[in-house]
Amino acid sequence: MSEFLTQFSRSLPSVWQGVSVTLQATVLSALLALVLAFVLGFMSRSDQLLVRGLSRVVVEFLRGTSLYVQLFWLFFALPILGFKLEPLACAVVAFGLNYGAYGSEVVRGALNAVPQAQWEAAVALNLSPWQRMRRVILPQAWVQMIPPFNNLLIQLLKSTPLLSLITISDLTFQMDQLRSTTGNTAAAYVTLLVIYFVLAYALTLLMNALEAVAKARLGQGSGLRHVLKPPSAGITDPDGRAARAGGV
Amino acid sequence: MWDWNTAREGLPVVLHGFGITLLATVLGSVVAMVLGLLIAVLRRAPTRWVTVPVRIVVEFVRSTPVMIQLFAVWVLVPGLDPLTIGIAVLGIHYAMYTSEVYRAGIDAVPQGQWEAAVALSLPRGRVWRAVILPQAVRKVVPALGNYVISMFKETPFLSVITVQEMVHEANEYGSVHFAYLEAFTLAAAIFLVASYPTSMLMRRLEKRLAQ
Numbered sequence: 001m002s003e004f005l006t007q008f009s010r011s012l013p014s015v016w017q018g019v020s021v022t023l024q025a026t027v028l029s030a031l032l033a034l035v036l037a038f039v040l041g042f043m044s045r046s047d048q049l050l051v052r053g054l055s056r057v058v059v060e061f062l063r064g065t066s067l068y069v070q071l072f073w074l075f076f077a078l079p080i081l082g083f084k085l086e087p088l089a090c091a092v093v094a095f096g097l098n099y100g101a102y103g104s105e106v107v108r109g110a111l112n113a114v115p116q117a118q119w120e121a122a123v124a125l126n127l128s129p130w131q132r133m134r135r136v137i138l139p140q141a142w143v144q145m146i147p148p149f150n151n152l153l154i155q156l157l158k159s160t161p162l163l164s165l166i167t168i169s170d171l172t173f174q175m176d177q178l179r180s181t182t183g184n185t186a187a188a189y190v191t192l193l194v195i196y197f198v199l200a201y202a203l204t205l206l207m208n209a210l211e212a213v214a215k216a217r218l219g220q221g222s223g224l225r226h227v228l229k230p231p232s233a234g235i236t237d238p239d240g241r242a243a244r245a246g247g248v
Numbered sequence: 249m250w251d252w253n254t255a256r257e258g259l260p261v262v263l264h265g266f267g268i269t270l271l272a273t274v275l276g277s278v279v280a281m282v283l284g285l286l287i288a289v290l291r292r293a294p295t296r297w298v299t300v301p302v303r304i305v306v307e308f309v310r311s312t313p314v315m316i317q318l319f320a321v322w323v324l325v326p327g328l329d330p331l332t333i334g335i336a337v338l339g340i341h342y343a344m345y346t347s348e349v350y351r352a353g354i355d356a357v358p359q360g361q362w363e364a365a366v367a368l369s370l371p372r373g374r375v376w377r378a379v380i381l382p383q384a385v386r387k388v389v390p391a392l393g394n395y396v397i398s399m400f401k402e403t404p405f406l407s408v409i410t411v412q413e414m415v416h417e418a419n420e421y422g423s424v425h426f427a428y429l430e431a432f433t434l435a436a437a438i439f440l441v442a443s444y445p446t447s448m449l450m451r452r453l454e455k456r457l458a459q
Contacts, residue, residue: 064440064447068404069415069432076419076428080249158313165408172316189320193312200311 004187011178018174019195022160025091025170030153032096033103040100041107055104062101067159070094075166087166099156103149110144111137143214150207154200171195255430258421262434265417272335272413273400279339280399281392284346285385288354289376291347310344315405317341322409334406342399349391353384390454397443397450414438 008015043055062070071094074085085093114137122132163170172192179188215221290302309317318337322330357380365375407416415435422431 060444061440064401064443065436066401066404066415066439066443068402069418069436069439072415072419072428073432073436076422077432080429154311158311161313161315172313185323186320189316189323192316193308193320196312196316197308 001184001187004182004184007182008178008187008191011174011181014174015171015178015195018169018171019199021088021169022157022163022171023199025088025095025160025163025168026153026157028092029095029099029156032092033099033152033156034149036096036100037103037107040104041111044104044108045111059101059104062097067094067098068162070098071162071166087163087168090166091160091163091168095156095159099152102152106145106148106152107141109148110141113144114140139214139217143211143218143220146207146211146214150204150211153203153207157196157200157203250429250433251427254425254427255434258418258425258427258431258434261421262414262418262431262438265412265414266438268331268411269400269403269413272331272338272403272406272411273396275335276338276342276399276403277396279335280342280346280395283340283343285350285381287343287347288350291351292354306344306347309341314338314341314402315408318405318409330406330409330411334403334409334411338399338402338406342395345395346392349388349395350384352391353386353388354380356387357383387457390450390457393450393453394447397447400443400446401439 040055040059043051044059046052046055071090074090074094075087078085078090118136118140119132122136127135160170161172164173164176175188175192175195179185182188209224212221212224216223287302287306291299291306293299293302314337318334321333321337325333361379361383362375365379370379403413404415406413407419410416415432418431418435419428422428425431
């Protein structure tokens with residue numbers, strides 16, 4: 001064990017390198033997913049049947065075909081069709097599309113959960129559609145979106161060991177190197193799990209802070225003071241169904 | 249480019265793997281359903297000596313990648329075949345989620361039901377079996393079903409510990425015949441065809457139970 005720790009501290013730079021690759025992939029994918037979630041989420045509320053239908057088809061396709069297969073398809077099959085993406089780009093596209101589809105259900109649910117009276121009041125005040133969305137609806141919907149988004153973000157982080165399967169030197173790859181140099185499998189895997197746990201917890205705290213700020217803007221809660229509470233419930237909800245039903 | 253003949257020849261191989269995928273999903277779900285219920289009940293235990301450790305385990309397992317868990321158990325527990333390990337790890341991982349689902353269901357049972365059970369001086373075991381759980385579980389069936397679908401789509405992770413499920417077979421067929429395009433497209437199509445109707449079914453069930 002002490003030998004493992006010596007070796008671990010010696011290879012800290014490469015472990016850190018792995019953490020930064022993992023986090024980089026997570027953040028880039030999450031950004032792509034966020035954009036896609038809003039695009040598909042708004043499309044699903046369109047007046048046009050065609051736009052709604054298109055969003056439905058895209059969402060069901062992306063959710064139904066398994067992230068693992070999508071990633072491998074982009075990495076192995078797409079080059080055969082003549083498009084070769086960098087491994088990291090494959091991962092970001094696959095994660096971003098898949099989690100974006102799940103996220104769009106969260107966006108849709110949260111928009112639907114804003115009480116009808118708020119829309120009517122915004123119309124009565126003669127706000128333009130843009131002002132209505134920007135000033136009235138989104139600030140309220142955003143608060144509803146954050147907890148389910150947090151769950152998706154943690155799931156996204158938990159998917160990142162897939163990076164190591166498509167030749168990316170992520171955290172999992174670096175720890176696997178450490179495992180083979182030290183021969184201490186148990187210590188290496190336990191360390192790896194603990195690092196992932198810490199990363200997940202840090203992301204949850206960040207999202208809690210975001211939620212507190214968003215709530216404070218609505219005049220609810222007390223801002224950042226209670227961020228260090230345990231993670232909020234609602235993790236039971238892979239597709240943000242609770243948000244759709246109007247609250248957890 | 250896409251070749252229909254290759255696809256036609258690959259289909260039986262991929263479908264053969266699909267059998268293992270289904271088996272892992274069904275057995276993994278059984279583990280997740282039973283263990284999840286047990287954990288949910290334990291989290292209602294009267295002493296912190298039970299509830300706190302259970303909560304820590306749930307948080308830890310739920311926040312760490314299932315792929316690493318699979319690797320760890322595979323390497324550290326010798327003498328078990330990969331499929332058994334895969335089913336156990338996937339089932340345990342998802343039990344952490346289903347326990348939260350059950351917990352929400354249990355919390356939603358009105359306080360009066362507990363009080364009535366106490367007033368009738370039912371033993372604790374019967375309170376759970378005859379009063380609380382029948383009401384709690386009914387409401388959460390669609391949520392549980394959605395986790396089964398999620399688990400189904402995560403079974404390809406089992407291929408990292410050499411389980412010959414669908415994506416493993418597709419990968420192998422793809423590399424031998426240099427037919428990744430056909431192989432992975434077939435796998436994706438099969439996932440879609442199997443999971444979409446099931447998720448529609450859950451949505452219907454959800455609506456019906458909500459009435």
